[in-house]
Amino acid sequence: MPKLSRLLSLSAETVLPKIEHDLRRRLVLGGMAGAASLLAARGTLAETAMPDRTTVSAEGIVRTTLESYVNDNGEELRLVLITVPPGVSAPVHHHPVVAHNYILEGIAETQYEGEELKRFTAGQSYQDKANVSHKIFRNPDRTLPLKFLIAYAVKKGQPFLLVP
Secondary structure, three states, X not given: OOOHHHHHHHHHHHHHHHHHHHHHHHHHHHHHHXXXXXXXXXXXXXXXXXXXXXXXXXXXXXXXXXXXXXXXXXXXXXEEEEEEOOOOEOOOEEOOOOEEEEEEEOEEEEEXXXXXXXXXXXXXEEEEOOOOOEEEEEOOOOOOOEEEEEEEEEEOOOOOXXXX
């Protein structure tokens, strides 16, 4: 029979990667939530500075810019909350830069040219690719909306979603 110390060591080896992954996920969410809370603390000043911060696409996708900051290099850093209604897909498009996405609620399905379809759920994150055709982005759930945060930097005033 193996010694208890050896069994504990094997258990720790299998659990440690899961704990590290969970900590990384929580750090990402905490950072994004912290950035969003900074905007909330600014209240009406933020709304005055960005009066057109919410847009709604023809498909019903709501994009709200929670934070926008232009640095000295003319790059605009944005934190955007996106809500995709049940069963809705975005049109084929591409992005000029890489972005980081964090799923808050629901299910996201995404596929870039030359890749397999991927599925992400609440608590998971992924990166959008730059200058690659984004063939599929959808909320496959027929009853619940998809909500996620996206963070990226573009040249000031440049859109993030470009439809061919």
